[in-house]
Amino acid sequence: MALLRKLSRPLFLPPVLHSRPLQNIILIASCLILLIFFLYSLREPEPTQLLPYQIYPQTNDSIHHTVTEFLPASVETGKDSTRELCDSFPKHVLSRIQPVLKTGHGDNKEKLNAQMDSTSACFTPDELIIFSDLDEKIRDHHAIDILAHLPSAHYNATTFKMWEEYLAQKEMQANGVLDTAAQVKHINGWALDKFKFLPMMERAWAMKPNRDFYVFYETDTYIFWDNLFRFLQTYNPDANAYIGSPSPGRRDPKRGDQGTLFANGGPGYVISRGAMKTLLQRTTGPYGQYTDDPLSVKFSYLNHDDECCGDSVLGWVLWELGIPMHGHWPMFSDYGLHDIPFNDQHWCQPLITLHKTSPKDMVDLFSWEFSQRKSQRPLLFSDVWEFHKPGTVPSRENWDGGRFDAFEPPAEVVIESSEQCSRACSDDVGCLQWKWEGRDRKKCTLLRSLQHGRARKAEKGDGDEEAWVDYTSGWVDEHIKEWRKKQDCGIVKWVGASVERKF
Template identity: 45%
Template sequence: MALHIIPMQVLLNKRFSRTFLFAALIVVSLSLTLYWSGASPRLRDNARGHSLTLPSWLSGPADSPSAAAPEIYPYETTSQFFPVSIPDATKAKTSDLCASFPSHLTQRIQPVLKMGHGESRSKIEAQLDTVSACFSQDELLIFSDLDETIRGRSVIDILADLPESYRHDNPDFDNYLLMQEMRRNGTLDTDVEAAKKIDGWRLDKYKFLPGLERAWAMRPGRDWYVFYETDTYIVWDNLFRFLSTLDPSKPHYMGSPSPGRVDEASKDKTKTWFANGGPGYVLSRAAVEALLVRKVDGATGRYVDPPLTLRWLDLLRRDCCGDSVMGWTLWNVSIPVEGYWPLFNPHPMHGVPYSDLYWCQPVITLHKTTPGDMAELWRWEHGRRRRDKPLLYQDLWSFRHPGDAETALLKDWDNGRWADYKPPPEAKIDSAATCRSACEASDRCLQFLWRGLDAGECVLMFQIRYGQARKPDVVTDYGEEKQPDGSVKKVVTKETRVDYTSGWMVERIQRWREERTCEAVQWVGPSITRIF
């Protein structure tokens, strides 16, 4: 029997050897191919359809760690609006659009709008006529630095009843006192030059903590408190869906994460984060209660620590921003921010960088929305709403987007410098045409920007951004110059004339969109590493 087995083993070994040798040749061939193409990974000549060995800079930057796929929650949500969408909404009356708004939810959700008297009146009115239009006088709280009536709505001066310690020896409040004086003598809205002396930004940070206290005092026990600003666009349908997946009896502090203070008292010097006020942020009932709770002397029943507005006054004086202080106060009661970017979006409508990170995710807020965009987008949204699916960035694309054939190249247009990479000088790019050729040569490139005149700079981008009109201008660089007395003076070091030409890869963008159908809604989980 053994004599018959040995030849069979030899035969098998020969077959195995041939198979192994063949496989090894394939592996070696592939390795050599990868090696020789290593200088230009993932590149091809798109115009000719065959491979080229191209300079490595054409591949663009490597994907950043923050671009990793976030945790996705498969929530099934439904719209509370009825009717869900309104045909021909762009021509409908505001009252007809608001008739569909689920006002019963305001018994649980409290909107709080923060503004300043010195803000552009067109921006304030655009907000009240669109995003905030469907709230009644009793439903919407508006906090400012001056009490007044706008569009028939009462605006509350949130600074008026602050303790005297806010004003004492505080130059920030000189702006508030000047505004009050000008109002008394009737010059606030007539003496434009004098009003320019009022720096409303220096007062803004003092509205956050008092605003939270007042919101609870006026509307206690709401499940959710939604804080936003005059240029915040909110897709209320998406926000209502999102909040329906969360428990308000648990502490939640949610928004678009921004880097905050370092906790020096922590063992590892923890870097904290806060929710950027511009895209809006949301606090649950439990979070507000935790922030407002005060220690009580059991014997006397007296509070033994100051209220929230006084507890952090020293920090408010030193910090630049109220949203930063809000995040720090919550951190100190063990409530860190839950970063829900890109649901809460720090970009304006024209600045959304469409990519895999901005496509199949729901849009809850946008920041720095222009009055024109706010009006158009609000009406458009009423005609696009669906019962079984929230509004996605994919949908937002159809509202306004770049990259159509008729807008493949725009003069006096700036589409970004977002997710960009610049060719080195040896690429010898000296015009919008050669900049476009560089974009065509890199299959990651979806759009480009040529900064002409003195700048002579080509910017390639692998995300898709609409941008905005921009006339030629002068970019000024500044430096510091030491003076004879030892002081340092800010001086101009360089002035560069720049014009702007933007272009998009139309067919490539079309293919990119067709490959991303968004069959599943990407409700992302909270993160402070996934930031814009």
């Protein structure tokens, strides 16, 4: 029995631990350790280390003296043929600056014809790259189907439902029913547009490598080439430059939800050689093989159905690679010619691009521009004012004079007619023009800038089938003359990079 009592104690405990109080201490300590581990597991996770904010380029306006590359600088207005006008185009510049037109088979044909008769009129098929969503002829040019070689992931209809538009278009082309009475489906070209941007970068470089700058523009973009060539003289092509008109993009969670900007494709944008190399660069292993995918594969996941636009995708990719955009609005302008608000910001500054100008205005502006160039200074907004000369007539009926820089008359002023609206503008020294929306609406709008506007007949108002509205616009000659006297365009300033200024 004594032996059994001796063996009843745990054999693995050393004699010093046979004490009951000491065992209790060990038990309590073990419980405390377990409790500490449990509480530690419930702690708030360490915050993710955020990347530093990226700084957008901010530069002062510059007064670089530039000289035209066109010879002669201006051409007589009597020369009507495109060939005669294009004889003065500086083709040697195209060895450094590559124009790239993005279009689509479904683009409005009137706009496309206007593009080929204006901005793109002076380029031979070898000089201009045209990317589209279908292989086809546009005049003497070959439009390249830039979507034809995208990765197979795009054929996953669950992820990329919009890709079905491309497949349907290709099938109709193969069956010979595209653009015929037998075509049963309208192709949504806008749905295909966003897929083009990344492969365009790869193909443009492959076709015309090592250009100083690549200028990407669209069917409804108008480019003042002389001004663009002058402006690009102020940039180092080997720097990471991504230039255009800024639009709000996605937010960056890795940088504290910092907002990002991208260059709106409509006014056109420029990517330097340095930025193109960064964009297309791939990593290699120790024996020279690539260890990552090419650009259009690597970032193809961004083109999902919830993403609105390809220019936004491109801007985000450049942002991820450390290339925030250079915002040069209003030189890269979202305005159509009829929309330009001539004011202090749009008078003594050079104008490089326009967007959504009417087809007729694009063609007419192209011919007019050739007679307006000056050797020693670029074309300014004030020069372009001469095209329509808004403000040289007192008023126009059935005319919408514009919407920018608008403000309301004082609340205490009762306005029931276009005459009273005109008087309200005359009584305010800051008002240059007015717009009256009559009939059932009876609304007076005053504007602090000069705008040409557009013809607009009476129409039914939004949301009320019984309400009608007509439009009358007018300008205050005395105020306009006073404002113009204050403008001094003796020193031309190229607008510096800024993200504070945007459309």
